[in-house]
Amino acid sequence: MNLEFIDALSELGKEKGIESDIIIEAIEAALISAYKKNFGSLQNVRVHIDRLSGEIKVFARKNIVEEVFDDRAEISLEDALKIKPNYELDDIVEEEVTPRDFGRIAAQTAKQVVIQRIREAERNIIYDEFCNRETDILNGTVQRVEQKNVFIDLGKIEAVLSPTEQMPGEAYKINDRLKTYIVEVKKTPKGPQVLVSRTHPGLLRRLFELEVPEIHDGIVEIKSISREAGSRSKLAVHSHNEEVDSVGACVGPKGMRVQTIVTELKGEKIDIVKWSPDIAVFISNSLSPAKVVSVNVNEEEKKALVIVPDYQLSLAIGKEGQNARLAAKLTGWKVDIKSETQAEELGLTIANNSENLEG
The missing domain is CATH 3.30.1480.10 (NusA, N-terminal domain)
Known part of the structure; x- marks a missing residue:
């Protein structure tokens, strides 16, 4: 030496x-x-x-x-x-x-x-760089598929998309370009390991932040998200500026903004609803596209009884209960849905608050 x-x-x-x-x-x-x-x-x-x-x-x-x-x-x-x-x-x-x-x-x-x-x-x-990017989304290229794990080239490192983080029905081919959400960056004896997701609600949040300038600038806020990846999602948004329509900003001119995200998520349906500090209004909005007649809330148990027109019952509940399930996740409340006829048969009081529930 x-x-x-x-x-x-x-x-x-x-x-x-x-x-x-x-x-x-x-x-x-x-x-x-x-x-x-x-x-x-x-x-x-x-x-x-x-x-x-x-x-x-x-x-x-x-x-x-x-x-x-x-x-x-x-x-x-x-x-x-x-x-x-x-x-x-x-x-x-x-x-x-x-x-x-x-x-x-x-x-x-x-x-x-x-x-x-x-x-x-x-x-x-590399670990320090990607550790600071947890909860962010990155573009990557599908490198290979091994034992149902999809390995994605992020440039300096390969990320792992495990079967549990893959969208149902989504096929992954070599050289496909994908946006993925960084869930975790771990240190291993072989170097840093980046775990990514296509199903995480955070992916939806980040996609809207990229696509909607009003969200990026803090004018419109995403209050909550509920997601069943590959099928349907709900997004509750609130505007801090009375002149800006929170839902309209997210949908975009001729629906272009939300359509870009739907395309990225391979056709996943996205309901964008207006958040409200009034829980009855928020629950009513969360059941969109169904129309709601009445919402009776139990603050102590965080339960809500929702009455809808007879012809709207199946729409409010959704296929296999999906719409009601997503609404419950979005609001954090247990939601019980009844038709007007069912409510009358059970002797339930139908509050006349349909006007208050609009918007």
């Missing part, structure tokens, strides 16, 4: 963002193991690399004791004083034991350490 190597380490440190001292300390630690392995030594040794010249020296270290039991690790005070007259008990004596051909071993060891450290540094840089 020489001055050129030290200079190279310094340049490498600047390029990869690793301090040269950290690399040198790692090489020193690795050389201790290399020395013991190659020279069968059980001594306690220290390796020092001169930061200016690159010169390497190996020192055997011995503790100064009153009585020596292991001469590989201990030295008597009497013998220590022969080396230096001001030594005391419990001090450590160092003696240079650098082998003649240690340079060859050192060069090989240093190369291995540097390669390892570069890999670690690159992995850490």
Whole structure:
């Protein structure tokens, strides 16, 4: 090892963002193991690399004791004083034991350490970059499919789209371009692992933030999302500016904004409803496209009895109960839906609040 190597380490440190001292300390630690392995030594040794010249020296270290039991690790005070007259008990004596051909071993060891450290540094840089992008969406290209896992090339790293995060019925072909939502970035022995999703409600949120300037600018706020990926979603929005229609902003001119998102999600239906601080109004809106006659709320149990016209009952409940289920997720309330006829048969009071429930 020489001055050129030290200079190279310094340049490498600047390029990869690793301090040269950290690399040198790692090489020193690795050389201790290399020395013991190659020279069968059980001594306690220290390796020092001169930061200016690159010169390497190996020192055997011995503790100064009153009585020596292991001469590989201990030295008597009497013998220590022969080396230096001001030594005391419990001090450590160092003696240079650098082998003649240690340079060859050192060069090989240093190369291995540097390669390892570069890999670690690159992995850490990638981890830090993608860790800060959790809950964000990224464009990627389908690289391969293995055991139902889809591997997506994000440029610097491959992301994993597991079967549970894949949209039902969505086919993934090599070189397909996809928008995915970063759920988690994990550190593993093989480097950072990025887990992505196509089913997460956060994907829908991010797509609307990208597509609707009013959401990006904070004028329109997404209050809640309920999603059954690949089939149907509901989005509750609120405008902080009375002159801006929250639903209209999300739908866009001629429905272009929401249609772009529907296309990205392979035809998933999206209901955009107006959020309201009045829970009865919000529940009524959440059952869109069905019309609601009355909403009776139980604040303590967070339950709501919703009355709809007879001809709207199947629409309000939805296929296999989907519309009602999504409305419940969106509002956080348990929603029980009855038709006007059912309500009358059960003797339920139908509150005359249909006008208040509009919008």
